[in-house]
Amino acid sequence: MPSAGSLPLPDRAHALELLHGMLRIRRFEEKSAELYTLGKIRGFLHLYIGEEAVAVGSMQALTADDNIVATYREHGQALARGIPAGGLMAEMYGKVNGCCRGRGGSMHFFDVARRFYGGHAIVGGGLPVAVGLALADRMQKRPRVTACFFGDGAVAEGEFHESLNLAALWRLPVLFLCENNLYAMGTALDRHQAQPDLRVKAAGYAVPAEAVDGMDVLAVESATCRAAHAVRRDEGPFLLELRTYRFRAHSMADPELYRAKEEVERWKSRDPIDLFMSSLRGWGLLTDADLAAMEAAVAREVDEAVAIAEAGPWEPLEDLTRDVYTVNEP
Amino acid sequence: MTKMTYREAVRSALREALRNDPRVFLMGEDVGRYGGCFKVSHGLLEEFGPERVRDTPLSESTFLGAGIGAALGGMRPIVEIMTVNFSLLAMDQIVNNAATLRHMSGGQLSVPLVVRMATGGGRQVAAQHSHSLEGWYAHIPGIKVVVPGTPADARGLLLAALQDPDPVFVFEPSALYGVDGEVDEAAGPGEIGRALVLRPGDAASLITYGGCVGKALQAADQLGVEGIAVEVLDLRSLRPLDTAAVLASVARTHRAVIVDEGWRTCSFAAEVSALIMEGAFYSLDAPVGRVCSAEVPMPYARHMEDAALPQVPAIVAAVRETLGSHG
Numbered sequence: 001m002p003s004a005g006s007l008p009l010p011d012r013a014h015a016l017e018l019l020h021g022m023l024r025i026r027r028f029e030e031k032s033a034e035l036y037t038l039g040k041i042r043g044f045l046h047l048y049i050g051e052e053a054v055a056v057g058s059m060q061a062l063t064a065d066d067n068i069v070a071t072y073r074e075h076g077q078a079l080a081r082g083i084p085a086g087g088l089m090a091e092m093y094g095k096v097n098g099c100c101r102g103r104g105g106s107m108h109f110f111d112v113a114r115r116f117y118g119g120h121a122i123v124g125g126g127l128p129v130a131v132g133l134a135l136a137d138r139m140q141k142r143p144r145v146t147a148c149f150f151g152d153g154a155v156a157e158g159e160f161h162e163s164l165n166l167a168a169l170w171r172l173p174v175l176f177l178c179e180n181n182l183y184a185m186g187t188a189l190d191r192h193q194a195q196p197d198l199r200v201k202a203a204g205y206a207v208p209a210e211a212v213d214g215m216d217v218l219a220v221e222s223a224t225c226r227a228a229h230a231v232r233r234d235e236g237p238f239l240l241e242l243r244t245y246r247f248r249a250h251s252m253a254d255p256e257l258y259r260a261k262e263e264v265e266r267w268k269s270r271d272p273i274d275l276f277m278s279s280l281r282g283w284g285l286l287t288d289a290d291l292a293a294m295e296a297a298v299a300r301e302v303d304e305a306v307a308i309a310e311a312g313p314w315e316p317l318e319d320l321t322r323d324v325y326t327v328n329e330p
Numbered sequence: 331m332t333k334m335t336y337r338e339a340v341r342s343a344l345r346e347a348l349r350n351d352p353r354v355f356l357m358g359e360d361v362g363r364y365g366g367c368f369k370v371s372h373g374l375l376e377e378f379g380p381e382r383v384r385d386t387p388l389s390e391s392t393f394l395g396a397g398i399g400a401a402l403g404g405m406r407p408i409v410e411i412m413t414v415n416f417s418l419l420a421m422d423q424i425v426n427n428a429a430t431l432r433h434m435s436g437g438q439l440s441v442p443l444v445v446r447m448a449t450g451g452g453r454q455v456a457a458q459h460s461h462s463l464e465g466w467y468a469h470i471p472g473i474k475v476v477v478p479g480t481p482a483d484a485r486g487l488l489l490a491a492l493q494d495p496d497p498v499f500v501f502e503p504s505a506l507y508g509v510d511g512e513v514d515e516a517a518g519p520g521e522i523g524r525a526l527v528l529r530p531g532d533a534a535s536l537i538t539y540g541g542c543v544g545k546a547l548q549a550a551d552q553l554g555v556e557g558i559a560v561e562v563l564d565l566r567s568l569r570p571l572d573t574a575a576v577l578a579s580v581a582r583t584h585r586a587v588i589v590d591e592g593w594r595t596c597s598f599a600a601e602v603s604a605l606i607m608e609g610a611f612y613s614l615d616a617p618v619g620r621v622c623s624a625e626v627p628m629p630y631a632r633h634m635e636d637a638a639l640p641q642v643p644a645i646v647a648a649v650r651e652t653l654g655s656h657g
Binding site for chain 1 (some may be wrong): 386393397
């Protein structure tokens with residue numbers, strides 16, 4: 001169990017907000033899995049369950065003006081960023097009231113108003129885009145940070161190494177957030193990395209790096225705030241490795257033949273929501289009534305999201321080639 | 331009108347864009363201090379400084395992707411890739427991001443990115459620097475593909491690319507960099523998606539683009555001496571393609587030969603041929619002919635490279651064949 005140690009206790013309202021943030025991701029995704037088995041959601045569905053502390057903790061370091069680039073396992077980041085759950089659920093239904101008109105589905109959430117630039121389903125492919133967003137900010141003298149999420153699998157891609165190098169070379173304000181859940185799909189970290197201590201790779205590019213317990217939302221929050229602060233101070237990019245674990249299969253199609261049930265159970269005993277709730281109770285910051293009210297609010301939000309998705313219309317077929325170009329060509 | 335080389339015409343457009351639009355910047359390998367692998371950007375670093383003329387590491391995928399990100403962030407990046415063969419290292423960013431982001435985001439994003447690269451053979455630099463892959467790129471919806479075949483178009487189409495809200499790939503045939511032509515530096519941007527009849531004629535249509543434009547004109551000259559008036563149509567843009575101009579030309583001449591430096595199999599010439607079958611079949615007096623590169627990786631030795639590429643005698647022969655097959 002994590003302890004606040006000698007640190008001051010977190011502010012109650014803020015702590016409950018963090019818990020609420022994690023709970024809504026958990027319940028939204030449990031509902032998504034159910035809807036997938038009913039055939040309402042199709043394609044690939046990659047659940048974030050187990051990793052909620054990473055999205056919720058790290059998002060605390062970002063302002064509304066910062067940019068976010070995420071992966072295909074981005075429901076958590078999207079919800080934590082404040083993209084309405086109804087738009088996300090409708091997107092997964094493939095409805096035109098989805099956040100991308102049903103063009104992207106679960107793996108490709110975009111919301112320009114919230115500076116949420118995907119939703120990238122090519123592992124490593126979002127990193128160069130994040131570097132470019134930061135370059136544009138630098139050239140236009142905007143004090144933004146670009147937060148770029150990617151998994152441990154991306155570390156094996158050339159684009160990871162190229163992007164760290166370029167961002168460092170040009171001192172660009174990119175916060176590289178490596179969500180290390182120990183598996184590149186089904187390949188364990190020590191089966192794809194000669195050096196499985198990921199943060200040390202940053203040293204080769206003169207990028208400062210830190211690793212943090214990704215199951216501890218307060219630790220994630222404080223590490224991300226420190227790192228984002230350094231980036232904002234114009235110290236160049238920073239790599240934060242968030243050590244976490246996904247409790248569910250890679251996608252709904254994964255029979256999980258590559259990892260032991262005991263390993264999953266061991267990690268589930270460090271469930272970020274359970275850990276945080278037990279800390280909060282220990283500190284006297286959470287009552288049963290708080291939790292019941294929170295669960296009820298989350299259930300309402302998820303129900304409303306499903307209703308929005310159910311009620312949403314399908315995009316008309318005559319719009320098939322819309323938005324291939326800004327002015328559509330024949 | 332000013333006489334200038336293709337290289338100078340590209341530079342003229344780059345300089346004008348950098349002067350007129352603070353959002354424009356150039357990045358790529360050796361575009362700054364070295365002056366550009368083909369000397370296209372020579373002098374621009376001195377004039378515009380290292381913020382706007384950026385030397386990059388040899389990381390094609392990442393600096394092209396950074397161009398996409400910078401475009402999303404409100405800039406107008408011009409990414410230079412030394413040759414089309416090196417662009418294959420950036421294919422992920424091109425196909426999976428540049429071409430998809432607008433559509434996949436439901437129209438929220440646009441990527442006003444310009445990518446320039448050298449293409450084609452004829453300089454004895456063998457099989458990893460000489461290929462003509464613009465036809466591959468033309469396969470991809472979401473990007474635009476232009477191949478200027480003259481200095482005037484090298485300037486005009488680059489300026490047009492910079493005004494386009496979507497990603498435009500400009501392929502510059504490296505064999506043309508030293509070729510002269512008349513350029514009107516007062517002329518504004520050209521029009522992407524518009525083919526141009528460079529030589530009117532009624533005997534047959536020579537449909538071509540890029541590095542083969544000059545060869546097609548030479549072939550037309552030779553045939554003209556014999557009184558055979560061949561129309562030369564420069565496509566200039568492969569996507570969007572000016573289908574109407576192709577069909578109108580064939581409707582006038584009833585015969586078509588397509589000249590394309592790509593390999594014949596699955597070539598852009600095959601696409602044009604199919605369009606003619608679909609849209610002008612009943613205008614045709616003879617089968618559509620194609621002159622393409624031989625199906626080999628580009629050889630180094632001069633005589634072998636010459637034999638691999640479309641050449642004037644082969645174009646002349648193909649026109650004769652299409653004429654001979656009538657009746």
